Structure formats: structure tokens, C-alpha cells
Amino acid sequence: MTNRSKLTGFWYVLPALLFVVTFTAWPFLQMVWISLNEWSLITPPEFVGLQNYIDAFADSQFWISLRFTLKYTLYITPILMIGGYLVALLVTPNSGLSRFTRTIVFIPVVIGLGASSFLWYWLFSPNYGLINKFLIDLGIIDTPILWLGVDADLSNWAIIISVTWKVLGFGMILFVAAIQAIPHEITEAAMVDGAGLWQRVRKLILPLTRRTILLVTLVSVIGSLLAFDQFYIMTAGQPRNLTATSVFFVYLNSFPYLKLGYGAALSMILALIILGFTIVQMMLTRRAET
């Protein structure tokens, strides 16, 4: 049955293989080709070699978008990691309240980023939103703050708050699983030795969950580098495209502007950046297993 079953197994995998060839590999090759052309959909494509890539590096908006995306990633990642870990420590014991808290903190993770962005777009609205209303009622501010679309940094922070609410539970659940997977005897022994909680966290729990911390960090970093929905919905790139992230910039060029060649080149650059992080992630996964 050896020969036949080699082929049999292949037949089962074939449909998925064809799908990936047609809808991932082939589009990817096309994208490489498109990125070497100047193409606006109305005119036929014209081969320009690496010109689109050269243009990208000379385009100030390319750098603005990339820098803004990196800044967003740099700010939100430690917040999500530290926040998620602290919540995980809080809810690790399997008491009723802990389980309940886990369930509640995880709820926003299952809500769409689109829906949550529209929710926070309203909460942050200057006159109609409840955040300004609350701050005014508390006497912290006198006039409404223009959270979104006026100042790039303030918009960034408002969006970071909304996304933190939305995805904090993701890291929490993985951290809880990692902390709970630490053999009971180890923590028990440390407690007998009189180690306080802080010492146990620092000397035991953090090192033993290092792999999960690295993985969650990478998943968050990649997700943040690909941010789009929240910015498209909450600031539409305003002011002056200062809050247009890299994916947003690709989208703008490819679709509303129909600069297909340029958009493809930008996509390639973005894909390469992400590829770098993904390779690191996979190496970490593999190394941790062996």
C-alpha cells in the first residue's frame, strides 16, 4: 500500500494546495510584476523597473506613514504586554471571580475591530461623546478635547486606548495558560522557601513564560504594523494624512488613487518588513520546541 497511499495523501491535500496557488502564490507573483510597472488602470502598464521602489523611498508620505506606524507599534506593544501580563497574574488562580474576569476581559477580543472602532469613535466624539462629557463632569477639563483627527499624537493615543481595550484579553488568555502550565511543585517550593509574590514573578514566573511573552509580543507587533481599520474609521488619516498607517497608504495608492504599480511596490516593502518579523517568530517557535 506504500505507493498508492503516497498518492492518496496527496489527493487529500491537493484542493488546499490549488487554492493557495491560485489565491496567494499567483497574486504574489503578479504583485511582483505589477510593482515593476507604472500602471493606473486607465492606461496600459508600462515597464519601469525599480522606479516605483525608488519613488517610494523618495516619497515623504511613505516615510511619514512608516514612522507613524512604527510609533504606534512602539507605544502600544509595551502597554499590551505589561497590561496583559498584569491582568493575567491577577486572574491566574481558578477562583470563580477570576474565571468571570477572564471571560469579561476577553469579550472585546471577539468584537470586530470595525465595530469597536465605531464604538470608540462615538465615545471620543468632541460634543456627542461620553468621554469628554465624563471629564467635564469630573471637572478635569472645561472645554471638549478634540481627540481624533486634529492632532496626530492625541489621535494616536485615543486609538491606542481603544485598541488596548479591544485586544488586552488576547495576551491575557495566553499568559494565563502559560503561567498555569508552570508545574505546581516549582511555585510551591518557592513559597515554602518564603519567596514573596514579586520575587516569584521575577525569578520564576517571568523566565518560565518567556517563550509565550516573546510570541505574544511578535503577534502584537505584526498586528500593529498592519493596522488599518481603526485609523481608517477613527481618523481617516487626518490631520493631513499624518495618521495614515502603512497599510492605509498602500490602500490609498492602490484603490482611491489607482496607482497600481506604486501600490504594489509599497505592498512588497510592507510584506518584506512583516516577513522579517514572521521569520523571527517562527525561529522562536521552533527553538522553543527542541
Add this chain to the structure above:
Amino acid sequence: MTQVSLPQPVGTDLELEMEAVGSAHRGGRFWSGRSRYLLGAVSIVLCLVMLTPIVLSVSASLKTTQEAAAVPPTYFPSELSLDNYEKLWDYGSGLPRYLTNSVITAFLTIAMTLILTVPAGYGLARFPIPGKELIFVFLLLALIIPYQALLTPIFLMFSTLGLTNNLFGLAIVHTLIQLPFSIYIMRNAFEAVPRELEEAALVDGASTWQVLRRVFLPNMVPAIITVTLFAFVMSWNEFLGALVMLTRDTTLTLPLVLAAARSVTSLGSTDWGMLQAGVTVAIIPCVLFYLLLQRYYVSGLLTGAVK
């Protein structure tokens, strides 16, 4: 052979559950006595903070039109009303049309994902295939290339095939997003089934297809639920692909309707009450499925996030 670093199944135990793993962590062990009360209080505050936005959104959706547009806003409705839902129901091509679009897209995504990944997981886990490692890397290609970067060529391909403004076209995009995770889950689940079960059936002369149906599928139920759940939530919520692929009003899915519904009043300003009614409609099925199928969600995340 030069090997591309590849994620391997971390544990064959798909049903790994935090409750089971953490049975040792009974309440008092982890935190010392007195701090437990403080931490209990912190937990409660945290729950309130997490729930507040949802509660406020739902209650805003139940305000009257005037109250929803009031400056300064009220925290809670002084009088309950379904005005906003009535407006949403009749908005554009009508909410029933948009809901149908979202449901059809999600259903097609789930169907395609399962049709592709159940056999693929079976093949990868249970058969010797030449170059299997390489095939597996290839199947996970979409993990390495973000779909956000592929939308331009896919859009061009779909416009020649007539798949733009088409829910099947969008479902293809959603399937390609969901494929790597689902293949990974399926392969792990197939690997977890004991070999004896399979061998007994093969000795009885069953074909591999019959073995898949009779022996494996009953054991695949948790994995199928996990894959279905994640495919549904992703497809129901996905924004960018839909934004690119769908432009005709009658084809829009729910997330796009929210975007369109943002500027609907005569002055181009936002109907806040209707927008929050839309948010509420969009989040209800996701939260409901999550609460019902929480353990599949968690096990999927634990297996898949390590992908």
C-alpha cells in the same frame, strides 16, 4: 535539505484547557491571604471598565433620536426607544439585505475553509507524502504574506473574473485569510487520534475516505467547531477586504454599512443613535457565540496563536 523554520504542533492535545492545566492553582495558593480582597476589588473594577463601553453603546442605541443627538450627551436613555433600530432597518438597501450579505459571506467562508482544510489536515497528518514538509510550508504561505499586501492583484484578478461586488469573491478572500490557522488546527487534531482506531478500520477493508468519515470525523468535532467559530468571527468582522471588493450598495456587509451609516443626516453629520444600533447588531452574534463556545475559542487560540 535546507529547512524553512516551521511551526510544529506544540502539543497534540487540542483540548488543552486552562481549567485542566491549572487545577493546581486554587484560589488561595497563588495570592496570599489579605491581598486577595484587594485583588478581588481590582478584578471587579477591571470588569466594569471592560464592560462600560459596550453597555454605553447598547444604551445609546436605545435612546430616542433627539436624545441620541443631544449636546451634552446623556449617559443613559431617559426613555427607551427603538427609533434607531427602525432607522437602521430601513437604511440604504435595508438592514435585512446587509445582514443576509454578512451571513452568506460567513457561511461560504466556513464551507470553503472546512472543505479545504479537513482533507488537507487528514492528508498531512495521516499519510506519507513526498515533500510533505515543503507542502506544509507552502500551505502556510498566507501567514508569511499578509493579505493586506495581496489585495491589489486579487482585486485585478477578481475584476476580470466578475468576482468583485460578489459575496463569493469576498468569501474567497476570507478563506485565504483563515486557511493557515485552520490547516494548522486540523492537522494537529488529526495527529491526536490514536493510530489503532484507524488501523482497525483499514484492516476491515475500509477505504481511506471511509476511514475519514467513520473514524476521524466523529473525533474532529471539537476542531471543526473551533475552525468554524474563528472563520465566522473573522468573516463577520473583516473590514479591509470587504472595503476593497465591495462597492455596490446591495452587496455591502455589516462593517461597511457602519462606515456608510456614519454620515447620513442631511448635513452629512453622524446619526449617533443609529451608528450605535449598528455597532450593537454587529457585536451581538460574536459575543453570543463566544459565550456559548468559550472553550473552543480558548483552545483554538492556545493552539493557533503559537502557529
